[in-house]
Amino acid sequence: MSIETATRRPVVRSGIASFFLPGLGQFLLGERYRGGGILLGFVVMLGTTVWYGKPLWYAAPILIWLWNIWDAISLANGRARSILLPLLFGLAAAYGIGWQVVEIDFSKANMDRALAILRPMTRPDFVQPRREVNQMWVPVQVPCSSQPPAARREDAGRAAMVIPDCGGVGETLIVNVTGMWADAETNVFWQNPIGNPLMLGEGEITMLTLTTDENGSLTTTIRVPSTALVAAPDPTLPQFHRVYFEQYRPTGGYELSFIGNEVLKGALATVSMALMATGLAMLFAIPLSFLAARNLMSGNPVTYAVYVAVRTLLNILRSIESLIIAIIFVVIVGLGPFAGMLALALHSVAALGKLYSEVIEGIDPGPIEAIRATGANWLQVVRYAVIPQIIPPFTAFTIYRWDINVRSATVIGLVGGGGIGFLLIELIRVNNMRGVSAVFIAIAFIVIVLDYVSAKLRERLV
Amino acid sequence: MLKIQNLSKTYPNGTQALKNVSFDVQDGEFLVVIGLSGSGKSTLLRCINRLIEPTEGKIIWDNVDITAAPPAELRHIRRKIGMVFQQFNLVKRSSVMTNVLSGRLGYVNPWTSLLGIWSQEDRQRAIQALDRVGIADKAHSRADALSGGQQQRVGIARALMQDPKLILADEPVASLDPVLSHSILQYLEQLNKEGITVICSLHFLDLVHRYATRVVALKDGVKVFEGSAKEIDRAKFKEIYGEEAQEVRAASL
Amino acid sequence: MPTARILRNTLITALVIAAFAVSYRVTEADFPRLFLDLPKGKELLTAFLTPDVFTREVETRTVSLVFPIPCGSAPTEESLPSEGPRLVPSVLCAEPLEKFTLEGYDLQPNSEVVIRWRLPDGRTMTAIRTQTDANGYFTYEVQARPIQSTVDGVASRLEVDTLTPVGELKPSQALKDVLDNMFVTIFMALLSTTLATVIAAPLSFFAASNITRKGCLGTTVYYLFRSFFNLMRSYDPLVMATVFGFWLSFGPFPGFLALTVVTIASLGKLFSEAVENIDPGPVEALQATGAPPLHTVRYGVVPQVVPDFISYIIYHWDINVRISTIIGFVGGGGIGYYLNLSINDFKWHQAGTAIWAIVIVVWAMDFLSSDIRKRLT
């Protein structure tokens, strides 16, 4: 009889305790982590449910609560239930909530659009066949003055003319050119006085492309583009516009395309940004790391306070992504790689400072004692016992950081921090997927190569 | 009966571990393979169940050519050949029970066992196997919580689960102390008396004399001796182990 | 020999210096500008340090007057009131860019003042924010809007809002929005990590040399998976998110997908290394029992790698929370998106709230994950 009451009491007690506060029963039975975990899980679940306020979701915290009571009773009876069940349930509930919160909707994944994006990406715009140009132009006055000069021009055996010599917007002109390459595709386009090209093809949005005859001449009619005078300060003032004829032909071999060139520049900027940032960060992190090393600073209360302050600062700084810091620097110094570099540097100071200080904390006290025993002063101890120990790991960590910074530098451009990321965002904005593909290849190349190089360098150091 | 015919093994790096080795093993024998370290003992044993693919030669077991068996049939053959390893080769993080049960994988329903579900009968069998090697009480411990001798007994229990006709034991006692060595080999001897053929590689001659019904000796991959343990006299010993080996022998005996 | 070494060291030093010199040029580093412009950051920093967490309900009162620019483009205010809340400009009209003094009398005391232009088409342009004193008085030098603002004879107006906090302190809208977006962020990390785990765990076995690299087919598969993991891993999730965002339009979903893809690669690589580092003994033992290949993996490999896998998963969850806080910058939704919006709208206090939330969450995750991983080993 007495045994029965002795065992029954904690059962009832823990059940009731857990009824009122999830986890309390387990806690009272000595399972502190279990109790705490259950309470935390319950509170998080309840909080989420209350926050989103959908009635059905209340089932989740209620189920956890019920399980918790059952668990407390089983525990009091000496049977520990597996924590796996509520863990899986919690995960499932989190999934249910998360699915809606993150707006996951695979029906939005339009495969046609994906293909339209991917198809041009199979042909990265990096190089193009080397080619030469044959360009000719002729001036034409728009709108007409009382005595327009002749709209004809000769140059290097080629001649071009427009009939009549001038025209107004929307009027039809006859253009003729001779002495171009024979049987070659020729682009004909308009250029306004400030140098902007205007297209003459269908609807003024396509290029007018024609083929020259066997003598290299070409005649066609064009209309003065409707936008020819948009940029003019005074549309009634006659000005000289130009009609251009342009032919290309491959000369064999390949050359960097315009985008390819930009990608190379961006890649260089990215690697440089990372290098500068790492170097700059190293300069600041080294002194800071000594202040953040516990073994050097825990001597007296003043230095200890400095240690705590520096540590806290580094920790806060480290948890702010360089991307966020970049936004601030973009506001301060403007768009460009300089802002990105500063952001990377600031973040790296924190990261390197922590790594360095851990190195300092981990150095072997033996040599220090030995050097001190020879009667050396503080500076000599640092020079002969500390520095030799920390140089290799410092260098290794710095190289490692450079590697990480290159990765981060690729994204810092996305918020205006310059480098290849900036190019990427610009290309996406104008829907140039061939260029995007070139950028992706370049990023993979830089990152993988630097990964390899840095691993090899670090291997040699340790 | 197991027939090994002109067996050779050349590793991809060019090492010739076995050179034209042939011998027969009768059912019910306790055959011990001896030889210096690197002489090819492990290679020989692993060729028998084709954990290592032989380069040349044949291994015929009860009129079935093991060397020519396609993968499915090979697995069928392996079910009947238990193996005990020097390093025990247990899954350290799994329980003793799971380790023993996994000896049954060649037999059971592939789907349920993939989910970790085992029939009551298999569990019973596992408990019996553990009981035979005297550690039934450890069934629910993690394997790495056991001592070396106990782990090796789990290894034997796992082999027993296969219901084997042949047991290959590759230096089963090399990482154990002499007392434990005897107890492990006694279990093997017991099984041998019940009709299971045992092929075992050993280092210590006293153990060879005590347990072997027949001995095969290898030197640099060549079979240099075949016969009963008693026939190994001082001259034979020198041939097998080399001139400098005397003191080791003295110490080990 | 020493000359060779000196030569080598000099060469390396020269190379490093050259690399830094090139980088200096390429990054357009301009340190003087940094120091000259640093005061600009002060406003930002003070705003960040005073995040918008609690507000009182604000009562807004508006006074306005007609103010033609340039003079003569429209009739001016006929007479200015002399009592009650009123605005008194030093001139009744102004030329573009002309500066004049604007005073306000008997407005709400100790209130924030927003001075702005209301253009004839109804749009507004904020000119300045200032503060009234205890008597409800303020004075400020205002610059007339730089371009002609009268349209069809309707002049623009000068409006002054006084914002007086009344009522009780309560959580601000910014705090609510930040919490809302933080949920999205944390769930994004949770979902992408778990989904990536489910996919990467089986795939990682294909990229483990000890499991797959057998025979011609196996070797091909091995290298295929390995290069896939290495390639995808080299992209930052944000870079991925740009393309996914372009495909799926903006929101948390593309951010989640981008994060998942990169995590699959990264976890796949880590997992496959864990698989490669197992003890081969048990696998061999299982093969020797005649177990089918899948079972060999299930009973011989999986139990060995589970602790490593769990540790990597938690580590990655930590990283993913970090990344999903910023993935919104490229249209991935969540707190980063909110932060980006706040910054683009120059709402620095609001941005400060978001940044603090990020710091707290990242810090907590960092602590939690390292603690759990320490416990596991």
Ligand SMILES: Nc1ncnc2c1ncn2[C@@H]1O[C@H](COP(=O)(O)OP(=O)(O)OP(=O)(O)O)[C@@H](O)[C@H]1O
């Ligand atoms: N996987 C392998 N690749 C290449 N060579 C190997 C391999 N395994 C073993 N060898 C070589 O084959 C020879 C025989 O090795 P084996 O392991 O069979 O010897 P052993 O008699 O079992 O030695 P021990 O007593 O040390 O276990 C040795 O020279 C060894 O170096």
Ligand SMILES: [Mg+2]
């Ligand atoms: Mg061996």
